[in-house]
Amino acid sequence: MPVSLTCTSCGKNQKDTTLYWRCPCGGLFDLVFEPAFHPKKLAGRQHNLWRYREALPVKNNRNIVSFGEGFTPLLEIGFGDKSAWIKQDQLFPSGSYKDRGSTVLLSHLKETGLEKILEDSSGNAGCSIAAYSALAGIGCDVYVPANASPSKLAQIEAYGARLHRISGSREDVAAAALRAAEKTYYASHCWNPYFFHGTKTFAYEVCEQLGWKAPDTVVLPAGNGTLVIGAYIGFSELKNAGIIRKMPRIVGVQARNCNPISTAWRKDLDYIPAIIKKPTLSEGIAAAAPVRGKQILDCIRKTGGEMIDVPEQTILPAFRELAKKGYFIELTSAAIISGLKIYMRKAGKKELVVSIFTGHGLKNRST
Ligand SMILES: Cc1ncc(COP(=O)(O)O)c(C=O)c1O
Ligand SMILES: [Zn+2]
Known part of the structure; x- marks a missing residue:
């Protein structure tokens, strides 16, 4: 599986993937990598994210650093008269996706x-x-x-x-x-x-858990975009391989108190504007100047998705509502679920919506 790096600024390709985390021009790197994965290879494999081995850009099995993580449950949870499917990524070994x-x-x-x-x-x-x-x-x-x-x-x-x-x-x-x-x-x-080629396993797991079908919509945090961009890569790879038929819409959620990407989306800008950041309970998505901001915006736009801003006063009630149902999550995750609730109000009755609990409640300062 040949892997190389391509610069998103100057377009140069860097064959040696060894010791570069950005291009000498200062630009961001993306990986050029074509997975050779097919679901028929899964028989007998363990239920963790390394089951998608041919899609993960690591050469030698001997180098895999793993706690057996992944393949988190996908649970249906009701919101009003509709329901969404939620990946339980608060259950990862270090307590987050x-x-x-x-x-x-x-x-x-x-x-x-x-x-x-x-x-x-x-x-x-x-x-x-x-x-x-x-x-x-x-x-x-x-x-x-x-x-x-x-x-x-x-x-x-x-x-x-x-x-x-x-x-x-x-x-x-x-x-x-x-x-x-x-x-x-x-x-x-x-x-x-490489980090994004790990977070893309969210897409692989969701599609497998739905019977190798893409959801209609995924509602994800949009802080530094590790999930938005990872999900975009994962769903694109599965679509290009003919394993799923369509890309889901990607809906990004930010706190209204720190919303550079949703500001760009709402104003139809092609850059990420400077914003004044106010304090928010959702510390995990409070990125005022995300380095891949433009890429996040592109993923939202290319899939016909949208951005949702959540008002600060809705975060704690969302946390409490879920805790009362038995789900103990981080306040940052509660912000995403608050965005999901806003989205669900207008979702179609038959729309298949997937979202995520990103972090465990034991991480909270106090609630
Ligand atoms: C609990 C939690 N949720 C969501 C995010 C934001 O994720 P992303 O960088 O994918 O936008 C973070 C990032 O730190 C986090 O800690
Ligand atoms: Zn470059």
Whole structure:
């Protein structure tokens, strides 16, 4: 399975996938990779995300860094007189869907023989990359906002990663990580295209769980877009291989208090505008300047989807409503479900809508 990198700015192709996390021109890389996956290969394979082995860009099985993650339940949950199907990704080993990306990225990095990496995060990606680094035996520095949820900071340190608490905004944290990336490999879940080839397994699992059928609509967070872009890649690969017939519409959710992508969508802009970010309970999707913002917008537009802004005062009630049904999720996940509820009001009676619980409730500061 040949893999190469293509720059989204200058268009150059980089054959050597080893030690580049961005193009020398500064542009973002995407992977050029054609999976050789077919559902008939699945017989007898374990129910985790590595069952889609031919779709995952890691050369040697020996390098796979895995806790047996994935294939999370897809459960039908009622909202008013309609229902949606929700992937239970709060059940991943480190407590969030980020493990989809980390298992593929860390397997790739193990393949390169790297001994040390760094990551920056609002919390969950840091927890996840730290867990998989521990398993891989790779040293890990994690840059986080000083005010991130204490449970996430404790989790990162427990895995043995070196924590750098940065005061200021999430964007200040990213800037500190970029400076450190001059010396240490930047295993960024936003920049590194291998991460997106892990999050794409959301699409593979959903289609398999629906009997190799695409949903009509997926409602996903749109923070740094690891799920929106990952889902777009995954559904596109399945469609190109003739395994599903159509692309689902991708609906992105942001908090109204931090909504650069939905602002661009609503105003029909072809760039991501600067916004004034206000505090929000949904820290995981509070990305004011997402590096792949334009790509996220393109995924929404190309699939005929839309962006939804959720008012801050709807997040806690959505959390409480789900907890009363027995689902214990992060407040960021509750924001996405608040967006799903807005979408469900206008969804068709027969429309097959899929969404996701992205993080576990034990990560919350307090509720
Ligand atoms: C719980 C949770 N949900 C959603 C997101 C946002 O995801 P994305 O980067 O895919 O937009 C995050 C990111 O940190 C998160 O922690
Ligand atoms: Zn370039």
